[in-house]
Amino acid sequence: LRARDLPLLARLALLWPAASVLKRTVSLARLGRFFDAAPAGRAVEPAHAAWLVDGLLRRAYRRQPGYCMERSLLLFHLLRRSGRDAALRFGVHRRGGDLRGHAWVTADGFPVAEGVDPQTVYTVTYTYPDDAP
DSSP, rough: OGGGGHHHHHHHHHHHHHHHTTTTSOOHHHHHHHOOOOOOOOOOOEEEEEEEHHHHHHHHHOSSOOOOOHHHHHHHHHHHHHHEEEEOOOOOETTTTEEEEEEEETTTEEEEOOSSSSGGEEEEEEEEEOOOO
């Protein structure tokens, strides 16, 4: 962790509660608009932004599954704020009788910090912004 990461962590700490609440109460389009950001501040590499977001959320959720939406919203915000061409993606996958969802971020058209490209597993149901590649 570097001293110059502290403002980014402070921003994440302020936005994270909003992500937790808003994901249950507003549409995906409104979530995207809320977490979208005009370029400002320093550039952040996607891998480093994911490291910061994951570090915060791993401590908060203590290995509980199911925080991909918050992770994606925060990561999307940091990348857009740093001037990256980032997009939010939401998808579904049927496993047995269950329908499972996942949220992830792409930067410059590639998934950020995902073990496997989610588009090979999930059918994309929504993308923000809608003109993203």
